[in-house]
Amino acid sequence: MLRKIRILLQVVTMTLVTLLLLGIGFRVHLWAGWVAKIQFLPALMALNFGVLAMVIIAALLFGRIYCSVVCPLGIMQDFFSWLGGKAKKNRFSYAKENKVLRYGFLGVFILAMILGFAPLTTLFAPYSAYGRIVNSLFKPLYDMLNNWLAGLDAANDRYNFTEVQIWTRSVTTFVVAILTLLILAFLAWRKGRVYCNSICPVGTTLSFFSRFSLFRVRFDQDKCKHCGMCEKNCKAQAIDFKNGTVDYSRCVVCGDCLDKCKFDALHYTSQKPVAVAKPVDKERRAFLVGAAVAGTSAALAQTQMKVDGGLAVIEDKVAPKRQTPITPPGSVSARHMQRHCTACQLCVSSCPNNVLRPSTDFMKLMQPVMSFERGYCRPECTRCSEVCPAGAIKPITREEKTTIHAGHAVWIKENCVVLTDGVSCGNCARHCPTGAIQMVDYEGPNGMVKVPAVDDNKCIGCGACEYLCPARPFSAIYVEGNEMHHIS
Amino acid sequence: MDRREFIKHIGGAAVATSVVLSACKNDEKEAPVVGNIIDGQGEMTYRINPNTGDKVSILGYGMMRLPVEEGGTLREHPNSPVDQELINQEIDYALEHGVNYFDTAPVYCKGMSEHATGIALARHPRNSYYIATKLSNFSPSTWSTEASKAMFENSLKELQTNYIDYLLLHSIGGDTNDLNSHELFNTRFVDNGILDWLVEQKNAGRIRNLGFSYHGDVDIFDMLLKWHDEGRYHWDFVQIELNYLDWKYADELNTRNTDAHYLYEELHRRGIPAVIMEPLLGGRLASLPDHIVKQLKEREPETPVARWAFRFAGTPEGILTVLSGMTYMEHLVQNVATYSPLRPITEEEDAFLMKIAEEIVELPLVPCTTCNYCMPCPYGLNIPVIFDFYNKCVTEGKIPVGNTEAREYQEARKRFLIGYVRNVPSLRQASHCIGCNQCVEHCPQKIDIPTQLHRIDDFVEQLKQM
Numbered sequence: 003m004l005r006k007i008r009i010l011l012q013v014v015t016m017t018l019v020t021l022l023l024l025g026i027g028f029r030v031h032l033w034a035g036w037v038a039k040i041q042f043l044p045a046l047m048a049l050n051f052g053v054l055a056m057v058i059i060a061a062l063l064f065g066r067i068y069c070s071v072v073c074p075l076g077i078m079q080d081f082f083s084w085l086g087g088k089a090k091k092n093r094f095s096y097a098k099e100n101k102v103l104r105y106g107f108l109g110v111f112i113l114a115m116i117l118g119f120a121p122l123t124t125l126f127a128p129y130s131a132y133g134r135i136v137n138s139l140f141k142p143l144y145d146m147l148n149n150w151l152a153g154l155d156a157a158n159d160r161y162n163f164t165e166v167q168i169w170t171r172s173v174t175t176f177v178v179a180i181l182t183l184l185i186l187a188f189l190a191w192r193k194g195r196v197y198c199n200s201i202c203p204v205g206t207t208l209s210f211f212s213r214f215s216l217f218r219v220r221f222d223q224d225k226c227k228h229c230g231m232c233e234k235n236c237k238a239q240a241i242d243f244k245n246g247t248v249d250y251s252r253c254v255v256c257g258d259c260l261d262k263c264k265f266d267a268l269h270y271t272s273q274k275p276v277a278v279a280k281p282v283d284k285e286r287r288a289f290l291v292g293a294a295v296a297g298t299s300a301a302l303a304q305t306q307m308k309v310d311g312g313l314a315v316i317e318d319k320v321a322p323k324r325q326t327p328i329t330p331p332g333s334v335s336a337r338h339m340q341r342h343c344t345a346c347q348l349c350v351s352s353c354p355n356n357v358l359r360p361s362t363d364f365m366k367l368m369q370p371v372m373s374f375e376r377g378y379c380r381p382e383c384t385r386c387s388e389v390c391p392a393g394a395i396k397p398i399t400r401e402e403k404t405t406i407h408a409g410h411a412v413w414i415k416e417n418c419v420v421l422t423d424g425v426s427c428g429n430c431a432r433h434c435p436t437g438a439i440q441m442v443d444y445e446g447p448n449g450m451v452k453v454p455a456v457d458d459n460k461c462i463g464c465g466a467c468e469y470l471c472p473a474r475p476f477s478a479i480y481v482e483g484n485e486m487h488h489i490s
Numbered sequence: 491m492d493r494r495e496f497i498k499h500i501g502g503a504a505v506a507t508s509v510v511l512s513a514c515k516n517d518e519k520e521a522p523v524v525g526n527i528i529d530g531q532g533e534m535t536y537r538i539n540p541n542t543g544d545k546v547s548i549l550g551y552g553m554m555r556l557p558v559e560e561g562g563t564l565r566e567h568p569n570s571p572v573d574q575e576l577i578n579q580e581i582d583y584a585l586e587h588g589v590n591y592f593d594t595a596p597v598y599c600k601g602m603s604e605h606a607t608g609i610a611l612a613r614h615p616r617n618s619y620y621i622a623t624k625l626s627n628f629s630p631s632t633w634s635t636e637a638s639k640a641m642f643e644n645s646l647k648e649l650q651t652n653y654i655d656y657l658l659l660h661s662i663g664g665d666t667n668d669l670n671s672h673e674l675f676n677t678r679f680v681d682n683g684i685l686d687w688l689v690e691q692k693n694a695g696r697i698r699n700l701g702f703s704y705h706g707d708v709d710i711f712d713m714l715l716k717w718h719d720e721g722r723y724h725w726d727f728v729q730i731e732l733n734y735l736d737w738k739y740a741d742e743l744n745t746r747n748t749d750a751h752y753l754y755e756e757l758h759r760r761g762i763p764a765v766i767m768e769p770l771l772g773g774r775l776a777s778l779p780d781h782i783v784k785q786l787k788e789r790e791p792e793t794p795v796a797r798w799a800f801r802f803a804g805t806p807e808g809i810l811t812v813l814s815g816m817t818y819m820e821h822l823v824q825n826v827a828t829y830s831p832l833r834p835i836t837e838e839e840d841a842f843l844m845k846i847a848e849e850i851v852e853l854p855l856v857p858c859t860t861c862n863y864c865m866p867c868p869y870g871l872n873i874p875v876i877f878d879f880y881n882k883c884v885t886e887g888k889i890p891v892g893n894t895e896a897r898e899y900q901e902a903r904k905r906f907l908i909g910y911v912r913n914v915p916s917l918r919q920a921s922h923c924i925g926c927n928q929c930v931e932h933c934p935q936k937i938d939i940p941t942q943l944h945r946i947d948d949f950v951e952q953l954k955q956m
Contacts, residue, residue, distance in 0.1 A: 020783045082928045134597065152912075156912050161905045161908045161909070164908050164911060164912075165911070165912070183879065313865070313870065314864055314867060314868055314869070314870045315870070316870040316917050316918070349885060364674040377916075380954065380955075381955055382954060389921070419911070419924065420924075423868075423926075425924065425926035425927075426924075426925060426926060426927070427924040427925065427926065428924070428925060429921075429922070429923070429924040429925070432925075432944065433951075450637055470922060472920055472922065472924045
């Protein structure tokens with residue numbers, strides 16, 4: 003029963019988290035956004051005490067159920083562990099708790115958090131690790147499916163799906179995601195929850211509380227025949243059947259042992275066991291999460307827009323080297339972002355304008371930065387601030403957004419088409435949502451021309467000018483980030 | 491000289507050329523062959539040319555959008571040869587049903603029109619039809635006396651005849667970057683002495699009627715009529731753009747155009763017969779927004795929408811013939827029915843059509859015929875597709891209007907924005923127009939392309955920010 007409930011909840015969580023991280027349409031962040039907000043580390047970063055208290059109380063009452071049914075990385079490992087179990091049955095055995103590694107690493111992690119050493123905190127944040135896997139590996143597949151559906155829609159004059167761009171936002175993040183997936187899949191296949199019980203800082207933290215949990219798996223020594231099936235099927239390697247003990251700091255309350263015990267000797271209860279009825283159901287069940295996550299992507303056609311001879315070739319834009327990276331409005335400052343972001347990529351997935359991408363800067367590794375080669379931070383959009391579970395991008399309204407100066411535009415005379423091509427332009431000024439740019443007279447080599455002049459006090463750093471600048475590959479006007487956002 | 495350069499040089503002539511191209515586009519939108527019982531039950535209506543006594547059919551066959559072998563017109567298959575077999579059939583049908591005025595030009599259909607028309611007509615007695623062709627000396631290379639004369643002689647050869655019934659100075663009133671409309675007119679027809687030479691040809695019987703087709707600067711139109719009044723030159727006929735939209739709203743649609751009622755009245759007052767082009771205004775009057783179609787159909791459910799426009803163009807006294815560039819046999823059959831005989835527009839119907847015109851004029855359309863001459867835009871925009879998408883949304887009533895909170899509005903908004911990106915990838919959308927104005931001089935309609943693109947972009951921006 004416990005196992006069935008656990009699997010059901012896992013399917014629900016995993017489906018919601020994955021849909022959210024895929025950034026599917028249908029206003030997913032409105033109805034599934036909560037599942038990211040109850041994640042432990044993001045809640046800690048956001049100082050969301052309600053969530054933290056809930057998770058801790060749950061651990062005190064029921065043990066580490068969080069690790070079983072809330073953490074998507076844990077659920078993912080259960081999936082691979084289950085696959086491993088298919089290949090080799092009854093493969094686990096009790097192992098002692100590796101306290102040095104566990105507490106040593108937790109210490110290092112806490113230190114990194116205090117020091118704001120983002121590469122380490124983001125790399126080992128469990129939910130964020132899963133976020134990167136979805137964003138880097140599954141989202142392109144989903145986007146292909148989406149574009150295929152958009153093609154069908156277009157052919158049938160329907161308007162549900164819009165074609166999106168499919169692109170790798172950061173190679174580093176992509177590699178990290180693949181390595182994370184491979185290493186965890188391998189570990190889980192061989193050793194079950196070994197990562198959660200030796201490295202994961204959230205797992206270790208919750209273990210302090212789960213040791214004292216009210217409900218727990220207890221042995222009924224009268225009934226136990228010492229067959230060892232419970233231990234052999236404990237993916238946490240927490241059961242020592244010879245001594246009839248369970249290491250509650252590592253038990254993730256999966257319920258597998260309860261189902262495996264043919265003698266009804268194990269119970270998940272708040273009391274020392276008394277005689278109870280026979281366990282009900284032992285039939286195996288398909289594990290749906292994997293299917294829901296991966297989807298099938300065999301025949302995904304991409305509808306390509308036909309280009310005829312009458313169209314000029316458009317060179318791709320190349321990102322300028324910004325001295326100060328731009329962080330999205332709501333992130334307060336580069337430091338605030340660095341301290342709070344767990345690099346789950348939810349904002350990156352959710353950004354409808356292809357602006358956000360993971361940073362490749364080591365100290366901000368995989369945390370979001372803005373760039374405007376494929377779009378700009380549109381005035382009506384506050385999506386990233388709505389979805390961020392860690393408070394790294396604080397919720398802002400559209401109106402507030404107009405007052406947040408995340409950066410300022412800089413004109414690069416050498417690239418400006420007014421001077422290079424000898425044409426009139428002003429596309430930056432025409433599209434500036436705050437009217438920060440005006441065209442002023444300028445004595446060029448071929449007479450008077452109109453060039454853009456930026457009023458830094460009005461510029462909010464949205465990148466409209468940079469994206470819509472006709473100069474390619476380098477725009478003649480680009481945004482430099484503000485270390486701390488100015489508020490007007 | 492490539493096509494683009496050619497157009498650049500001819501500038502003023504571009505309008506005439508645009509007729510070809512716009513024509514090529516909209517045919518398929520004309521109404522299907524479903525006759526109503528009111529029309530097509532009798533004989534073709536004829537008008538008498540007071541100069542020569544010619545009995546001209548009110549339906550004239552425009553040979554500027556000929557069918558091509560690969561299907562459709564040159565617009566769809568620019569490199570295909572014309573479908574001579576179908577053209578022959580169509581001309582046979584036309585003659586058989588009383589159509590006797592055939593209008594071509596040296597520039598039509600990449601120069602293939604006169605040749606094809608000549609082949610088809612030569613299979614019939616020369617006195618059973620009237621040929622109209624033009625002196626299309628747009629390109630600077632044809633401005634010399636010799637080149638212009640050669641163009642006329644070549645027309646005779648292509649049309650397999652030794653006289654032209656109706657010869658037109660092709661598209662007067664245009665200009666180029668370098669020459670204003672007066673300078674261009676003088677260069678094309680006066681300085682090289684070609685106008686006087688044409689008069690000689692007329693006196694020699696090689697031209698039976700001499701006239702001009704007009705588009706653009708009304709000064710030139712007025713000047714030529716003044717010459718007529720002064721007896722300096724005599725115009726046997728004049729070709730003008732006339733339809734129920736241009737009647738009162740030509741300048742509203744395109745500031746360089748003049749209302750058709752003025753042009754018509756100037757001619758009628760002098761007893762000069764008018765030949766009508768663009769009776770459907772590039773097909774627009776055959777493809778109308780639903781709410782306007784509804785009004786037309788409520789009056790006469792079985793009458794094709796386009797028929798109203800043809801009836802209107804043929805009604806005024808002194809109209810010699812109404813040209814229709816008929817690609818497909820079905821259009822020909824339809825139009826023959828419309829004019830066999832012409833059911834003139836009554837006064838009450840006229841008021842009704844003026845009200846319809848007023849409603850059409852209020853639609854914020856871009857007068858683009860998607861001729862693609864503006865392309866390629868150096869900054870990568872797909873100008874004609876942007877205009878085409880926008881115009882389609884306007885005519886089909888798919889522009890979000892009304893209460894922005896309403897579900898219908900939101901649905902229309904979504905369809906518009908998704909449809910826009912489907913038709914035009916974001917890098918080629920109007921937001922990327924920098925206003926460099928390089929396209930403007932290529933546009934035969936002289937559309938202020940950047941202004942129109944910025945208008946559409948503002949509209950899109952407004953929708954997006956909703």
